[in-house]
Amino acid sequence: MNTLVVPEMGIIDDVERDDEDHGYERDETDNCHxxxxxxxxxxxxxxxxxxxxxRAPRTLADMRARIHRAAGRACQDCDGTGGETKDTSSGGVTRRTWHSCSSCRGTGESR
Known part of the structure; x- marks a missing residue:
């Protein structure tokens, strides 16, 4: 009668142990950033x-500003864009947040 040998560790355990032996490795998202x-x-x-x-307008705000300026009715505070994008990045997360112009209420048109 033959006795089967039961493995003590599986393949996943071996891979995890090898990975832990390498120590900390930088994430590939660093290269993307x-x-x-x-x-x-x-x-x-x-x-x-x-x-x-x-220049070709790259965003909706750029397109809106170009139209308002050409028509001579661009808001004086935001130059017709309707607001501005602010960098609100923190903790390694990149964020750009849109803030509407309070003078024109985000329309880009002078009132």
Whole structure:
């Protein structure tokens, strides 16, 4: 009669032990954040070389501002955008939050 040998540890346990033996490893999201920062910088540098009146609007606020300025009815406080985006990042989380203009109540049109 043959007796089967019961393994003491499974494959998952072996992988987890090997992973713990390597110690702390940086998360691959660090590379994504660095790439995002690089692309943001490259876009800003490229846009800076284009005259303002020839730049394509990238956001709804940019499009709205262009229309209001062309019609001569842009809000004086927000220049027709309807508000501004503020960086509210914290704790390693990147956040950009929209804050509506209080003068035009976010419409971009002068009152």
């Amino acid at each position: 660095r790439l995002g920062a690089l692309l943001k910088r490259l876009v800003a540098e490229s846009d800076a070389r284009i005259p303002v009146e020839r």
